[in-house]
Amino acid sequence: MTKTTFNPTRRGLLMAGGAGLLTAALPSYVAAQGAPIKIGFQLHRTGIGASYGRWYERTAQAALKLINDGGGINGRPVEILFDDDATDPARGAEVVDKLTQSDGCEVVMGTLFSHVVIGSAPRAAELKVPYLVCSEGYHVASGMLNRWTLQPGITDVRSQISAMAPWVSANLGKKVAMIFPDFAFGYDHRDFFTAAMVAQGGEVIAQIAVPPTETSFTKYFAQIPAETEVLYHVMVGPGVLTFVKELGEFYGSGAKPQMFGFIDSLEAVDTATPGLEFLEGTHFWEAHNRVKPADAGEHEAAYRAAVGVDDNGASVSDAADVATYSHMFSTWETLFAIKAGMEASGYAGPADRQKFVEAMEAMTDMPYGIERPQGAKVFNGKTHQVFGSQNISQVQGGKLVRVHQTLMEDGAYPDAVDYTTMSF
């Protein structure tokens, strides 16, 4: 039996070691070049926000297809992993955890309901993963959250409300009664609209808060003062249709004040639903017009076709399936903002997450285009909040018709925070 011995030279060892290192490094380089960029998406698939979640998912999928058809991000295909947060903050934090640590997502997109975003943001900061939310809450710009949380796809509610007051005051009346949900989202409306009306020389003569557990609303309508010139209403959740129907029953065919509502009261609800005839002639805030305006921007048709929505704001496959049109664009625009941020930072992997956030903070002008079908925007890197123009529509012939568009500066307010001075 011949016994061979392994007696390598130093040069041989170095060459073998070098070759080994190259071989070991090659797959990761190849993977980094070709592997998909995974984006996590915390979705209201179940729970109180489910009607939004369904359309958020469709819209994000449509944006994803467009991005991938255009070559992906930094030459890599993009993949979205959706996970249900059950519209619950504790579950939301678990989902951020799972998408980041288990699924290997590079960034996580957050969703609509404020409590889920606020409950999840601390975990995103602990994991040092960019958390890009579509919640329109003021909690981002207020400074409550952290450096890793940004809102680049939808104007916050404080700005939306502030932009409405001048038009309401000038066109509908000075004495306003407000009816709103008795929780934080409603308080934003109460506080910011009241202040904005006072600044316009108007006044809010009644603030009627409706508890979130309420299923019957008529007793609250009885609190609306007789001298009310404008009734400002906003409601969210599964009770919205009951809310507007009972409002109609309350006034019947008699005299009623001017009405101004946030479309949240009617998101995913057909304005031509029997019982809603009383809304004829009333006004609504819309971020993105459900019914395609005659003078819509050049990219509106392509956006509607991509997300499967017809000119009336319903699904092309089911006219009864009305979209959450005034909110869902935020997922589309956020996805394109992620693309822009990754391209600006030369994002290659999780080690570049901080560079990505810094690139996002450096953004300012976000011009109108297929990336932003709702309209041009300006991003404030200090407050991590984007600002855009808003729309006021009137129900005419059972359809929402745009009658006014605000200027971006109508919704401006002083910065409350500078996240760029905070540590990562």
Add this chain to the structure above:
Amino acid sequence: MGESVKPFALHLALILALAVALAVLPPYPATMLARILVLAVFAMGYNLAYGYTGLLSLGHALFLAAGVFAAGLSAQFWGLSAGPALLLGVLAGGGMAAAVGLLALRTAGVSFMIVTLMFAQAGYLTILYFGPITGGDEGFTLPAASRVILGFDMSTDTPRFVAALFLFAIGLLVSLALVRSPFGRSMVAMRENEERSRMLGINPFTVKLAALVISGLYAGAAGAAYALLFGYAGANFATIQYSILPMLYVLLGGAGTTIGPFLGALLMFVLIEGTSRLARLWPVLEGMDYFVIGAALVVLVLFAPRGILGTLRERGLKWLP
């Protein structure tokens, strides 16, 4: 091994196994396990009230939320550090249970269930009513400085895992000691036959109140720990969902068994996680997490009505405490 030693050995082995699991598991399952351990403490407390004493409460979310907000608000407004905030949370849970118990224990059975549910709903609406302080439905994030115990930052993995395990171990061992003590037997006597216990000289009201307060202390500890370890306090912890969850954990794992609450919480998380993973392969399962859990519970009620460990105890492992 003697029958009296086996339970201690089993509990110590479980704690040891969990310590090893936390050390070797990848970050995501380890973090989930930390969450499960904290919620298992909540369920252990529920088990002391329901599983051992027979008090079917639908108001435990109130005790959990008392812990969450006592710890969260004291950290937010008084700048309390995690140690004192946790202690305050424990006391708040116990105090709330004492206040509710003094009134609700005048009732029994279904009435007790409804009265505790009413208290919890009132608590939830109170949290919303004081929104400017409590953050209302949005809640608030805890300041980073308040999430430090003895120099260890609870927002980082290892200290968080150690803290969760430590809390769980204390809860489990105290629970074991309690159910094997004369007081524990009095608790069981309440569940089995309150009238006969009264004839034996036990004051049912005192025993039930004490059991409910201890249960509240557990809930308060779990609530405070959840807020401090995961950095968020919100009204969702006071919703009925958090009164039903510990009941499900206990029913699944085995009511009246010390380890059952942990086992139930673990299985529930595994079911949710499993369903959500499967949903990525079969979209028909999307959003079906709770349907699957419901189906699992129906199967359990039909084939193992005493829960997993309760059934095992019935079928041979009689030494299981």
